[in-house]
Amino acid sequence: MAGSAPARAAARPGPLAFLRELPGLVLLALLLAFVVKALFVQAFYIPSGSMEPTLLPGDRILVNKIPYYLHDPSRGDVVVFEDPHARPTRDGWLARVLHWFTSGLGLTRPSHEDFVKRVIGLPGDVVEAKRGRVFVNGRPLPEPYLAGRTRPFGPVEVPPDQLFVLGDNRGASNDSRFGLGFVPIENVIGKAFVVIWPPSRAGLIR
Template sequence: MKRLWMLIKETVITLLVALALSLVLRTYVVEARVVPTGSMLPTIQINDRLLVNKFIYDFTTPERGEIIVFAPPEVLSSENDYLKRVIGLPGEVVEVKSGEVFINGVALKESYQHDRPDYNFGPVRVPDNAIFVLGDNRNESYDSHAWGAWLTLDRIKGKAFLRYWPLKHFAMLH
C-alpha cells in the first residue's frame, strides 16, 4: 500500500511539473498557431501549423523579411492576431507602385510574393518604434497598405519560425 501511495504521489508531482512547464513555455517561450487565411500564400498555406518564438524580440528587433504574429492596430478593432511579413523598418520610406515595393527608393527583391501588387501606396515614412508589414499574397492581404498605416513594435507577439504541419511541408520559415 505504501508503495502504491508513493507511485501515485510521484505521478501527480510529475504531471503538475509538466503542466507548469507547458504553461510557462506557451506563455513566454513558444506557441503553436494555426493559419486561418491565405494572406501569406504561397509561403504559408491555410491551416498550416506554425511555431512562434515569443521572446526573440525581447533581445532583438524585427528584421525585414521576418514573418511575425501580432495584435492588429487598435484602429482595426479586431481580437484576432495577424501573421504578416516585415517589409519596412523604423525611419525607412515605403512605397508601392508599378507592381513593386520600394524601400528608400530602391525596389525590393521578393521571391516570396504571390502576385505583384496591383495597387499604389505611399510613399510613407515608417515612424520610430514601428514597422510596415505586408502579406505575401499582396492583393488579398489586409495589411499596412490597407490600413494606411504601420504597426507599432509593442503589438508584436513573436516571430513565426517553423511550419510543423502538415508534415510534408515541415520546414523553417524564411
C-alpha cells in the same frame, strides 16, 4: 534470501501511488507549458490565405520569442503580433484560459487579436509600391517569396517604434496598406520560423 522478495514487493510503488502523484504531474506539465509559451516558443494556427504561398490555411507554425528580447524585428521577418486595434474580449476567465492553452499548442485557431505578416518597413523607412514592386527608401525590395505583383500604394513613412507589414498574398491581405495600419513593435509576439503541420509542408519559413 527468502525474506528479500516480500521486502522488494513492499518497496515497489503500486498504481495507487501513481494516481496520487498524477495531479502534481499534470500541474507541473501545465506550469512548464505556461513558461515555454510565455517566454520562449508558441504554436499558432494559420486561419487564412493572406500569407500564401509562404503559409497556407490550416498550417501550424512555431513562433520564437527569444530573438526580439535582444533586438527589434528585421526587414523580411515573418512575425506574429497582436492586433493594435483589438477590443478587449468579453469571454469568461475559464474560456480565456482554455483558449490560451489550446491555441498555444496549435490545436485551435488563435483569437482575432493575432496576425501573421511579413515586416517590410522599419521605423523611419519610406515605403511605396509602383510598377508592381515594393520600394523601400527608393530602392526595389527583393521579394522572391511573392507569387504575384503588388498594387500601387504610398509613399508612406514609418513612424518611430512602428512597423509596416504586408501579407505575401498581396491581393488578399489586410495589412498596413489598409485598416491594420502601422504595427507597434511592442505588439510583436515573435518570429515565425518553422511549419510543423501538416507533415507534407513541414520546414523552415523563409
